[in-house]
Amino acid sequence: MSYGAAGPMIARLPTASGAKAVTTATLTLFTVTGRIRVLGLFGYVSTVIGGANTIKVLVNPTVGADTDLSAITVIDSKAAGTMLGLTGVPTDQLQLGVAEGTAVYLTNPIVVAAGTIQAVTVGAVTGAIEWYLVWEPITSDAAVA
Numbered sequence: 001m002s003y004g005a006a007g008p009m010i011a012r013l014p015t016a017s018g019a020k021a022v023t024t025a026t027l028t029l030f031t032v033t034g035r036i037r038v039l040g041l042f043g044y045v046s047t048v049i050g051g052a053n054t055i056k057v058l059v060n061p062t063v064g065a066d067t068d069l070s071a072i073t074v075i076d077s078k079a080a081g082t083m084l085g086l087t088g089v090p091t092d093q094l095q096l097g098v099a100e101g102t103a104v105y106l107t108n109p110i111v112v113a114a115g116t117i118q119a120v121t122v123g124a125v126t127g128a129i130e131w132y133l134v135w136e137p138i139t140s141d142a143a144v145a
Contacts, residue, residue: 027118027120030116032112032113033141034114034139034141035113035142036135037110037137038134038135040134041057041134042084043083043094043132044084046128048127049078049082050124050127051077052076053075053124056072057086057118058119059113059115059116059118061114076123083097084129085104089107089108119131
C-alpha cells in the first residue's frame with residue numbers, strides 16, 4: 001500500500017499466519033525504516049492466551065536506547081477475539097477490549113525512528129496475537145515491514 005491522498009497506511013504483522021505466538025521473549029513486531037508517525041497500534045488475540053502472562057510494547061531504535069510505548073499489562077487467559085490497544089502514553093497499560101469488541105486508538109501519536117517495534121512477554125508460552133500498525137511516513141524513505 002502506498003501513501004498518498006488516501007491517508008494513513010496499515011501494516012499487518014508480516015508472518016505466514018499473521019500472528020505472533022506468545023512466548024517468554026522479546027518479539028519483533030515491525031521493522032521501521034526512516035521515521036514514521038504511529039497513529040495506532042493494536043493486537044487481536046487470535047489464539048487464547050494460556051495461563052499467566054504479561055506484555056509490554058517498546059521501540060528498539062537503530063541508534064539510541066529502547067523506549068517503552070506501554071507499561072507492563074496483565075493478559076492472563078485472554079480469550080480469542082480480545083483486542084489490545086496502545087494509548088500513546090508510555091506509562092499506560094495496553095487497553096484491553098472485550099472479546100470481538102473494540103480497541104483503544106492512540107490519543108497521542110508517536111514518532112518512531114528506524115529500528116524495531118517489539119513486544120516483551122513474560123509467562124506461559126501459549127496463545128497468539130495478530131498485530132496491526134496504522135502509520136504515516138515522515139521521511140521520504142519511511143517504510144514498515
